[in-house]
Amino acid sequence: MTFFQLIGDPHYKHKFVLQKIIGHLTGWTREELIVHYDDEVSVELGDQINGKYRLYSEDHEPLEYILGYVEYGGLRFSVNKNTIIPRPETEYMIEAVREYLQGKMKNEEGKIILVDVGTGSGVLGLSLLHSHGSQIEQAFLIDISEDALAVAKKNYNYCIVHNQIDKSVDVMIEKGNLFSSPALDSGLLRTSQGQEVIILANLPYIPDETFDTNPDLSIKYEPRVAFVGGDDGLELYRIMFAQIRESGYQTTMFLEMMTWQVDILRQEFDWLVFEEIKTFHFQIKIVKVMFKN
Structure with a gap:
């Protein structure tokens, strides 16, 4: 044949x-x-x-796991069953941050510090290091899963070898619990006066029951812990907001969640401003979150 x-x-x-x-x-x-x-x-x-x-x-095993990689935003990232497969809608978050950074560049503002919380395979943080590395002084890619971090480190090394990201950027990939890690807690996040910390967080936001009754057979191959976030899906976001407030850093957050979850957080956290960013997915929102002045 x-x-x-x-x-x-x-x-x-x-x-x-x-x-x-x-x-x-x-x-x-x-x-x-x-x-x-x-x-x-x-x-x-x-x-x-x-x-x-x-x-x-x-x-019904996902093609990306069969191949061992996914092509995302013009880059190739290794994935395995310890990391979720990046979804197309997450590209809206990357684009939103890129637009934000372009605005800062036009205003001749200084470099930022990037923190990718729940980095998984590193797709979000590495994509921005690829496109806007010249505007990033430090980058922290944090995850609670050591197996996922092994994949993120592999992808970082691949990007370095293939000259896809700037080697001069100080990048740290380490185990941590949301906005808490040895580097972050020990003061290695170096901010000069007025320097902005941008947080990317595509945290697990699917309610437990919603995930468990999902008829999609392919999803059974992906790590459940990377999807579910408690009864209403917002458990980890609540913890992270408290950590960030306690840290005292000036932050702008870019988050992904379900449309109906935005108002819940808006009502609970009146010291934060939630700005919904337009997407073409009616069930999922990318949200920019800032401290109220």
């Missing part, structure tokens, strides 16, 4: 997935695969392709 015949086989209904698996196993781009259409598929390779395809089609 040739590659052309394999791709045309009606048994393989998910053609995009099939081609991604072939590319992953052969190292070919889509264009290179076309060049090899008339080549014979070896028995060994055919078995490997079929095995990985069945993981997707029958076991």
